[in-house]
Amino acid sequence: MKECLLCQVPMRAEVSFDDIILFTRVEPMLICQDCQSAFEKLTGQATCRQCGRRLTVVMENPCYDCQRWQHQISFNFRNVGLYEYNAAMKDYMKRYKFLGDYRLRWLFAKQLGQFALKTKRLLVPIPVTADTMAVRGFNQVTGLLERCHYIEVLRAAQLTKNRRQSEKNRVDRLRLSQPFELVKEKAHLIAGKKVALIDDVYTTGTTIRCAATLLYQAGAASVIGITLAR
Amino acid sequence: MINHISELYGRQLSSLELPSELANLPQLNQRDAIDLKPKLRCARCGAKLNRKQAALPNGQFYCYVCIQMKRMDTLHQLVFIEEPNRFPKKLDALSWDGQLTGLQEVCADMVVDVFKNRKRHLLWAVTGAGKTEMLFKGINWGIAHGKRIAIASPRIDVCIELFPRIQAAFQKTPVILLHGKSEQPYKYSQIVICTTHQLLRFYHAFDILIIDEVDVFPFSGNPMLHFGVNNAIKPNGAMLYLTATPDQHLLSQVRRKRLSISYLPIRYHGHLLPEPTIIKIKNLSHQITLKSLNKRILKMIAQLISQKQRFLLFVPHIKDLAAVKSAIQQAHIQANFDTVYSADPDRIEKVAAMRNRRLDFIITTTILERGVTFPGTDVLVLKADDAIFSAAALVQIAGRVGRSSERPDGRVLFYCESHCATVRSCQRQIRQMNQRAWRL
Numbered sequence: 001m002k003e004c005l006l007c008q009v010p011m012r013a014e015v016s017f018d019d020i021i022l023f024t025r026v027e028p029m030l031i032c033q034d035c036q037s038a039f040e041k042l043t044g045q046a047t048c049r050q051c052g053r054r055l056t057v058v059m060e061n062p063c064y065d066c067q068r069w070q071h072q073i074s075f076n077f078r079n080v081g082l083y084e085y086n087a088a089m090k091d092y093m094k095r096y097k098f099l100g101d102y103r104l105r106w107l108f109a110k111q112l113g114q115f116a117l118k119t120k121r122l123l124v125p126i127p128v129t130a131d132t133m134a135v136r137g138f139n140q141v142t143g144l145l146e147r148c149h150y151i152e153v154l155r156a157a158q159l160t161k162n163r164r165q166s167e168k169n170r171v172d173r174l175r176l177s178q179p180f181e182l183v184k185e186k187a188h189l190i191a192g193k194k195v196a197l198i199d200d201v202y203t204t205g206t207t208i209r210c211a212a213t214l215l216y217q218a219g220a221a222s223v224i225g226i227t228l229a230r
Numbered sequence: 231m232i233n234h235i236s237e238l239y240g241r242q243l244s245s246l247e248l249p250s251e252l253a254n255l256p257q258l259n260q261r262d263a264i265d266l267k268p269k270l271r272c273a274r275c276g277a278k279l280n281r282k283q284a285a286l287p288n289g290q291f292y293c294y295v296c297i298q299m300k301r302m303d304t305l306h307q308l309v310f311i312e313e314p315n316r317f318p319k320k321l322d323a324l325s326w327d328g329q330l331t332g333l334q335e336v337c338a339d340m341v342v343d344v345f346k347n348r349k350r351h352l353l354w355a356v357t358g359a360g361k362t363e364m365l366f367k368g369i370n371w372g373i374a375h376g377k378r379i380a381i382a383s384p385r386i387d388v389c390i391e392l393f394p395r396i397q398a399a400f401q402k403t404p405v406i407l408l409h410g411k412s413e414q415p416y417k418y419s420q421i422v423i424c425t426t427h428q429l430l431r432f433y434h435a436f437d438i439l440i441i442d443e444v445d446v447f448p449f450s451g452n453p454m455l456h457f458g459v460n461n462a463i464k465p466n467g468a469m470l471y472l473t474a475t476p477d478q479h480l481l482s483q484v485r486r487k488r489l490s491i492s493y494l495p496i497r498y499h500g501h502l503l504p505e506p507t508i509i510k511i512k513n514l515s516h517q518i519t520l521k522s523l524n525k526r527i528l529k530m531i532a533q534l535i536s537q538k539q540r541f542l543l544f545v546p547h548i549k550d551l552a553a554v555k556s557a558i559q560q561a562h563i564q565a566n567f568d569t570v571y572s573a574d575p576d577r578i579e580k581v582a583a584m585r586n587r588r589l590d591f592i593i594t595t596t597i598l599e600r601g602v603t604f605p606g607t608d609v610l611v612l613k614a615d616d617a618i619f620s621a622a623a624l625v626q627i628a629g630r631v632g633r634s635s636e637r638p639d640g641r642v643l644f645y646c647e648s649h650c651a652t653v654r655s656c657q658r659q660i661r662q663m664n665q666r667a668w669r670l
């Protein structure tokens with residue numbers, strides 16, 4: 001019997017009557033129903049039109065954070081998040097990125113890939129540093145894009161991260177200089193094109209806006225963001 | 231992260247955990263964390279890996295089986311330093327001044343012999359035999375000869391209960407307790423008390439390795455933990471298994487002469503094991519789901535309460551706890567009681583309440599089957615014939631009774647629908663031990 005990739009509980013292969021009658025291909029289940037239901041989808045919900053966060057009744061659209069961004073950068077940026085960055089998603093990121101269980105990319109690769117392809121844009125993943133690559137052995141974003149064609153036109157600027165992103169506060173992050181640089185040989189591929197930047201999580205929005213700035217400099221026609229979690 | 235070189239003695243860690251100033255030590259050994267040939271296999275936990283699941287980009291691989299204890303991968307080496315046994319050889323390390331019975335003394339000498347002659351041995355001692363005290367003489371010998379010693383158990387509760395007792399008995403010797411939930415930082419210590427999972431972090435470390443309650447899940451039938459044990463012990467170290475209920479795997483090793491065996495069939499106070507009484511109740515499991523209990527059971531509970539006789543009430547499943555609780559409440563039995571199960575957030579407090587006599591009885595799943603002792607209690611098991619209770623579990627449950635010399639006997643009542651094989655096997659095992667005890 002197979003085990004749930006997240007909680008290790010043994011799972012029965014549940015095949016519905018329809019699957020048998022209609023000969024639909026059954027996707028192998030990776031996680032159990034309980035773990036599955038802990039993730040909250042953002043698609044179909046009321047979200048901020050700029051950052052994609054879930055809006056509560058008291059919030060304006062765009063949200064307060066995004067209104068502040070309008071004063072700080074020259075272009076309007078739109079991001080779509082697929083899932084709420086809740087406790088289950090934080091735990092997922094911990095296992096996928098920090099423990100380094102690369103198999104866990106399969107949980108969302110199909111869904112994120114399909115969503116990204118539907119935009120008909122060129123897909124550009126947010127890169128990881130050489131240090132991260134040496135320790136982790138993978139870029140969590142390209143892992144999620146396994147089923148898609150994408151262009152790695154960005155790379156991490158050659159300075160080591162001395163602290164983890166999550167440990168820095170917003171002010172710190174805003175003060176950071178550009179963390180990325182363009183890969184010169186590939187820059188021409190995005191000139192005049194519509195681009196979607198892909199990242200795993202949108203937290204403050206600084207990272208993805210820094211990346212968008214560079215893509216506009218390289219001549220991209222328009223840039224949006226797609227993140228697994230918001 | 232490693233802070234001092236001694237933290238690598240007899241341990242195996244990912245080179246990632248090594249600070250750069252320790253990376254070029256001449257004593258440092260390295261080996262591949264993942265073997266690529268002949269089969270893809272993790273060198274720490276021994277798991278055979280599926281290539282597709284274990285693949286990282288760029289032809290690298292990782293182990294997804296033992297990943298909870300920091301990842302093993304082809305990007306990093308396993309580093310270790312050979313165990314140098316850097317311990318002062320102390321005579322008279324034992325600060326315990328209790329007395330062993332004559333039979334315990336015989337076993338204690340046998341333990342010393344196992345350690346001295348680096349044997350692989352199974353000590354089959356009944357519940358309540360006083361196993362821990364019988365180890366003291368052997369551990370004392372080990373300390374006098376500068377040996378490194380580990381006592382490992384699959385059960386975290388057993389480790390937690392063992393630690394203060396070992397510490398008290400060997401006050402001048404450093405003892406460390408390691409388990410998944412402990413915050414205590416690692417320190418090089420002569421005596422290690424840990425869960426069997428933690429042994430995966432050691433490599434050829436122990437001259438003496440004692441495994442307590444070896445027959446228990448998750449150890450029994452888990453190849454990863456067996457692999458870990460064989461890596462943690464020195465190639466010619468002494469191995470002592472302790473249990474009251476050996477499983478088939480151990481007994482077959484005994485038959486094939488790969489393991490020597492000795493028995494301690496009698497409790498430290500010299501009394502026989504209480505034998506279970508079987509009481510058949512029709513439709514017992516159906517009654518439980520209907521939140522009602524047979525009159526005979528309720529009458530027995532009421533009687534025990536009125537006699538101020540404390541007891542443990544075992545049920546097969548977590549969902550039975552609430553049902554049995556409400557059945558007892560509906561019967562208007564006036565008593566202080568509670569329910570407990572393994573993932574219960576208040577588990578430790580509830581067990582303490584039972585121990586401090588603030589509860590008259592406690593309704594529990596199999597988690598209280600071993601490792602915990604409440605002096606002078608009786609035991610009732612509802613649905614003793616349920617598949618969840620193995621014969622070993624039933625022997626352990628019966629073994630909760632009659633532990634103290636003040637009350638060396640007591641009631642063990644098994645309520646079942648049928649007299650099934652596990653119940654019969656439990657009865658047979660207890661009778662055999664008692665017969666062995668008679669012959670002494």
Ligand SMILES: [Zn+2]
Nearest residue numbers: 004007032035
């Ligand atoms: Zn699950």
Ligand SMILES: [Zn+2]
Nearest residue numbers: 048051063066
């Ligand atoms: Zn917003």
Ligand SMILES: [Zn+2]
Nearest residue numbers: 272275293296
């Ligand atoms: Zn492993």
